[in-house]
Amino acid sequence: MRAVVQRVSRAQVSVGGEVVGQIDRGLLVLLGVGLEDKESDADYLAEKIAGLRIFDDADGKMNLSVTDVHGAVLAVSQFTLYGDARKGKRPSFDAAARPERARELYEYFVSAIRQTGLPCETGRFQEDMQVELVNDGPVTILLDSGKGF
Secondary structure, three states: OEEEEEEEEEEEEEEOOEEEEEEOOEEEEEEEOEOOOOHHHHHHHHHHHHHOOOEEOOOOOEEEOOOOOOOEEEEEEOHHHHOEOOOOOOOEOOOEOOHHHHHHHHHHHHHHHHHOOOOEEEOOOOOOEEEEEEEEEEEEEEEEHHHOO
16 A cells, blocks of 8 residues: 655645545545555554654654644545556556455545544545645655555
């Protein structure tokens, strides 16, 4: 499972002109699910993201988590994180999980984030979404559950 985690001062996702999820200070998480991913991958990323110390403390040092700053998470599914463009110019998405399994693990991830006590907004799975954000810093972290344990 792969996640692009962006520290934001605000973010929102819209479908067909309707805002379906939005947060103020917190983390925008673009989440991709791979063929081999399991619930343990989602658990790992949820715990890692909830505790990731990328918010500034009183001294301006990245030392606080989204939990510490009482922030929120906006989780958006993004199968293109598994795009492989090493051959040719058109990416292959063969390593991405099939939509049924990806939806199951995405929803499991959202539930795992909420179980940490964090508010979690979402996009709409398998929809054409427009994501707007103000990246604070900018701070962007790449996480991959396959490289974490």
